[in-house]
Amino acid sequence: MKMVRLVVTTAALLLCFEAAALAQTTLRIGLAEDPDILDPSLSRTYVGRIVFSAFCDKLFDIDEKLNVVPQLALSYETSADGKAMTIKLRPGVKFQDGEPLDAEAAKFSIERHMNFPGSFRKSELANVDHVEVVDPLTIRLVLKTPYAPLIAQLTDRSGMMVSPKAAKQEGDKFGLHPVCAGPYKFVERVQQDRMVFEKFADYWNKDNVFIDKIVFLPIVDPTVRLANLKSGGLDLIERVLATDIKDVRSDPNLVLATAPELGYLGLTININNDKSKGALSQSAKVRQALDLSIDREALNQVVFNGEFTPGNQWVSPQHPYYQTAFPVRPRNVEKAKALLKEAGVALPVTVDMMVPKGPENEAVAQVIQSMAAEAGFDLKIRVIEFATSFKDAQAGNFQIFEINWSGRIDPDGNSYIFLHSGAPQNDGGYSNPEADKLMEDARLTADPVARKAVYEKLTRIVLNDEPIIYLYHRKLLIAHTRKLEGYTQMPDGLVRVVGLKLK
Structure with a gap:
């Protein structure tokens, strides 16, 4: 009888282990505010940029030393007179609706940032006269005058690529159902409550995406945010109070990530x-x-x-x-x-x-x-x-x-x-x-x-x-549980999710 019970228990344990292996991992991030609109052309909030980093890749990114590095683009070259920038796109990239990111799509995105009514990217791209398609994976930005900050602008919302198909269908409602070319795809948003994203199976860098789902939770009160992190209700929070630094550092279950802010x-x-x-x-x-x-x-x-x-x-x-x-x-x-x-x-x-x-x-x-x-x-x-x-x-x-x-x-x-x-x-x-x-x-x-x-x-x-x-x-103050591995804080304040793992 005891032997039978042991066999049953062992089988049950095996099933539990299998279920755990198949269980979805969810990263829960506490935000200090609820973002405005989830449209990179129309957004102007910092928390919006944090959310975008999970689902809207940019042409270029930055590293810890503020060097420009490739993301959706592989390289760029500026003409000798400074009045044109030629950008080579990464091959094989798809938007979250399955549409390809090619030169025509990149041209559409940049022109949308430049011309869409109410776009906050207009002044960032004001020196761009027009965009040319050179070949299926190459675009050229032709400038009115030389424009030194252009590459820096393309590491942020002006460099985010949106699906032309979705943007045309949704118009000014695109922010309610955004479609980009990032690691996670939009699932739902409940204002003042949550934003949910799921891993995009066809992401160009999918081998470095280890978490299945991301949920952003706006919690205005920093004391409540920290309490939720400590209790396990959250895995990461942004904008820890400076007065809570000592408390976070003394907690063996938490890690404080910092960087000097650029703003x-x-x-x-x-x-x-x-x-x-x-x-x-x-x-x-x-x-x-x-x-x-x-x-x-x-x-x-x-x-x-x-x-x-x-x-x-x-x-x-x-x-x-x-x-x-x-x-x-x-x-x-x-x-x-x-x-x-x-x-x-x-x-x-x-x-x-x-x-x-x-x-x-x-x-x-x-x-x-x-x-x-x-x-x-x-x-x-x-x-x-x-x-x-x-x-x-x-x-x-x-x-x-x-x-x-x-x-x-x-x-x-x-x-x-x-x-x-x-x-x-x-x-x-x-x-x-x-x-x-x-x-x-x-x-x-x-x-x-x-x-x-x-x-x-x-x-x-x-x-x-x-x-x-x-x-x-400010000093950027991000706290996360020790169960979260691979997190590095950049000076731009964004929470980058590619490469993160939850133990």
């Missing part, structure tokens, strides 16, 4: 779209006074335990394009008061401050509110849901918009789209012809010395006009 957090000032014509929009002296009222290092210590880097430009002090001639100025409340007096404004200066929901965002706003009050400002903090904040920003419904930019590998990607007249993310409507010309000139040369000299002139103008008050540069 910044800044206060976008509504200069030309402010319907109330408040003092902040009408006077550079008032904006300069607000800047001088802020102690960036104290802000860093109070909110982030000193983990971030105080800054005053669109690139960090460690960046090769940072302008050392314009260092971060110390707080000077008396100078701020004097500037407000010179501007002749009534005190206190009341300002609407729009802040995306989240404990760190709100803590930053509260510290700035307290500091600015000593100089004569009354900042009215208005906390708003993240995606809604972008709609209000585009509509001009703010005076200050506290917003983070995740950053790009080329300094143009941190400046042009926010500061150039008419640029798609210039929410405050800033316009300075001299600044516009300098941004355009910086795009014309690839020589770092010449470009840095142009950016020095631009920095002088922007720090005087203050359309954006730059505050600090």
Whole structure:
């Protein structure tokens, strides 16, 4: 009898092992916000870029040292006059609907980014005149003028390829059923709840895809995100609180992955779209006074335990394009008061401050509110849901918009789209012809010395006009369970899923 029981138990164990071997692996990723639209032409959120990295490959990618490396393209060559870029595509690539990624499809994707109504990629590809098909796997981007940042743009959303068949069928609803050429295919999205993706069997690099399903879960509260990671409800979370670093590092079941972020957090000032014509929009002296009222290092210590880097430009002090001639100025409340007096404004200066929901965002706003009050400002903090904040920003419904930019590998990607007249993310409507010309000139040369000299002139103008008050540069803080193997954090903040394994 005992022998029979042993045989049965052994068979049951074998069945369990077989079931475990066949069971699907699911990677659950906790996001700090719910992305906007899952259309690479129309998206403008950082969390959107994280989700895209799971299903929308780009022509090129970057490595840990910010070198450009092949992805959907194998190579590129720039003409001697800098006015054309020829790109060789990877053979055998398919979109998730089975359609081939060939030169015609690549041409369609780039032209869609350039021309689709509401596309946020237009300014990134503004110097592209047209796209030519050279042969079935080669395209040529013909430029209006030389354009130094072009290859950097093609490592992000401007380089993402979408299925022409799906894009034509869905039109402006493509973001509801996106089809790209990445490792995972879209399954479903429930707003404010989850986004589900399944492994794409015909992915060009399928031998390096080891996880069957990815589920993105927007969880705004970072404490809840971390609790879910600790309990096993999540496998990876982005944007760990700086104050939780010690807690994560002391947990034997967790790993903290970090990298310096390429972007910044800044206060976008509504200069030309402010319907109330408040003092902040009408006077550079008032904006300069607000800047001088802020102690960036104290802000860093109070909110982030000193983990971030105080800054005053669109690139960090460690960046090769940072302008050392314009260092971060110390707080000077008396100078701020004097500037407000010179501007002749009534005190206190009341300002609407729009802040995306989240404990760190709100803590930053509260510290700035307290500091600015000593100089004569009354900042009215208005906390708003993240995606809604972008709609209000585009509509001009703010005076200050506290917003983070995740950053790009080329300094143009941190400046042009926010500061150039008419640029798609210039929410405050800033316009300075001299600044516009300098941004355009910086795009014309690839020589770092010449470009840095142009950016020095631009920095002088922007720090005087203050359309954006730059505050600090974050450290990317990603935590994951030790069961997840192969994870490396890149400075662009994306969560790359190819090569990951779940034990």
